[in-house]
Amino acid sequence: MTIDAHQHFWIFDPVRDSWITPEMAVIQRNFLPEDLEPFLRQNGVDGCVAVQADQSDAETEFLLHLAEANDFVKGVVGWIDLCDSNLYNRLEAYSSFEKLKGFRHVVQTEADGFLLQPDFIKGVGTLIAFDFTYDILIYPHQLKEAYDFAKQLPKVRFVLDHIAKPYIKKGEVEPWATDIGRLAELPNVCCKVSGMVTEADWKQWEGADFRPYLDTVFEAFGTDRIMFGSDWPVCLVASDYGRMKSIADEYLSAFSPEERQKVMGDNATRFYNLD
Template sequence: MTIDSHQHFWFYNPERDSWITEDMQRIRRDFLPADLEPVLKQNGIDGCVAVQADQSEAETLFLLQLAEAYAFIRGVVGWVDLRAENLYDRLEFFSQFEELKGFRHVVQGESEDFMMRPEFIRGVRQLAAFDFTYDILIYPNQLKAALHLVRTVPEVPFIIDHLAKPYIKDRKIGTWSNYMAEIAKNPNVYCKVSGMVTEADWQNWKPDDFRPYLDVVFEHFGPDRAVFGSDWPVCLVAAEYDQMKSIVEDYLKPWGEDARQKVFGDNAIKFYNL
């Protein structure tokens, strides 16, 4: 089975979705399962994981409703307030939904030390009681805090979204690479090979631009903990779905079919228990 481990759905709301800036006009509209399903079929993808884009429990319930209506949505990564005093009760409530696999907070919009704060760590730790995963969405300047989190909470499965958004456009790699190597030493951490095109030059990127960053991911996480994700529809500001998929497929050709199957399916199924 082939899985896209990372994509989004939304009814576009200019106020709520203010992160979709003027230069992202192409995605300033609704994106729903009926839009994605034919794209997945054209690209030989059997199923996907829908990931939160808005920080509300309403978003989590919205994605769960879609997953119930569309069989190709194999899992949901939702949002819950991980710092809330009643977090355990909310996790208990959400544990009734089989399609809900884990949670994410848009940490890239928070301070550098956000993931080191005791109340956040305490909340993430509670995910283990319900077998929930946690998606790490950060910029490279937050990798130090991410390293602290994954070392402190080894009982929770983590997955880094979008390679932690390295500065591909500026060709910066050193500090990012060092932290990724350290994080990869923790066996509870996977890495999504996703979102790369939006960190590159949107109009002028080339497949070779991503190779140094993919080299780091596969050197340290290997084909057993790297997971393909399209980041559709956000990727559309810089690339079509098939282009995003081809970047990863072409990189993996020397690794053989076994590695390809892991990255494009088996690893996502294992991590999210699809």
């Protein structure tokens, strides 16, 4: 089974979705399962994981509703207040939703030190009781903090989104690469090869632009801890679905069929316990 381990749905709201700036006008509209499904079929993708884009309980409920109505949406990564004093009970209630697999907070917009708040660490640790995962969304300068955070929670299953958004447009590899290597030393951390085109030159990127970053990630995490994700529809600011997926396909052409299958589906299926 081929899985797109990272994509989004939304009904566009210019106030709530103010992060979608004017130069991203192509995605200033609604994106729903009926918009994605044709692209999955055209590109041989069997299912996807819908990840939160808004930090609200309504977002989690919205995604769960879409997943319930569409079989190809195999899992949901929602949002919850991980510092809520009633978190355990709220997670217990959410545990009845089979397609809810984990949670994410948009840490890339938070001040330094956010991940290391005791209440936040405690909250993420509570996910263990219900076998929920946690997606780490950060920028490169937050990788050291992410290591200190994840090291304190060895039983939580983590996945790093978008390879931590390195500065591909500038061609900068260090210190991102060193920090990626250190984070990968933690065996409970996986990595999504996703979101890369939006960190490149939107108008002029080439497949070769991504090779130093893919080499780094594959050397650090290996094919057992990497999963493919499109970051659709955000990727549309720089690429259509097929061209974006071709970056992973072309890179993986040098690997064995078994390794390719791990990255393109098996790892996501195992990590998120997808059916």
